[in-house]
Amino acid sequence: MAEAINRAGFLLFSRLSVIGKENVPRKGGLLVVSNHLSMSDIPLLAAGLPRKLVFVGKQELWRIPVMRMLGDWYDCFPIDRTTTDMRALKRSLQALAHGGALVIFPEGTRSLDGKRGAVEAVWP
Numbered sequence: 815m816a817e818a819i820n821r822a823g824f825l826l827f828s829r830l831s832v833i834g835k836e837n838v839p840r841k842g843g844l845l846v847v848s849n850h851l852s853m854s855d856i857p858l859l860a861a862g863l864p865r866k867l868v869f870v871g872k873q874e875l876w877r878i879p880v881m882r883m884l885g886d887w888y889d890c891f892p893i894d895r896t897t898t899d900m901r902a903l904k905r906s907l908q909a910l911a912h913g914g915a916l917v918i919f920p921e922g923t924r925s926l927d928g929k930r931g932a933v934e935a936v937w938p
Contacts, residue, residue, distance in 0.1 A: 823861070832862040840864065843910035850919035856888055865915040870906060 838844070844865065848855060860867055866889070873892035875881040885892070893902035909916045 823857075830858070830861060835862065835864055838863055838865060842913050844915040845910065846915055846917040848917060848919055850921060855919070856890075856917075859917060860888060863915070867917050868909045868914045869917045870902060870919075 846859065846863065846867065848859060856869060869885075869888055869890035870893050871885055871890045873894050875885060876892050884890075891902065891905055893899045906916055906918075
């Protein structure tokens with residue numbers, strides 16, 4: 815539902831153009847790895863890719879009611895970035911095993927200058 819509304823909105827109000835979307839597999843598990851430049855990344859990905867997407871988001875967002883609502887709208891689930899979050903890992907693997915398209919932002923935060931940041935791993 816969110817994807818259809820996003821696509822309609824971007825088609826009506828912008829010049830969204832996606833190059834190479836024909837290369838995105840229509841079925842099967844898919845891991846989408848993206849830089850995170852702004853809060854518009856999620857609706858842009860949802861509108862631009864020809865698949866229903868599942869997003870992983872930082873758990874802090876679920877403390878903000880409007881962000882929790884948007885997380886549900888975009889089929890997003892939380893991850894605890896301070897530890898090895900086995901629950902989020904299992905949910906990610908389940909999404910992929912069931913043919914889902916899982917979106918992650920490996921840098922863990924938005925880039926304020928458009929440059930890639932360091933990707934940190936957290937190990938217990």
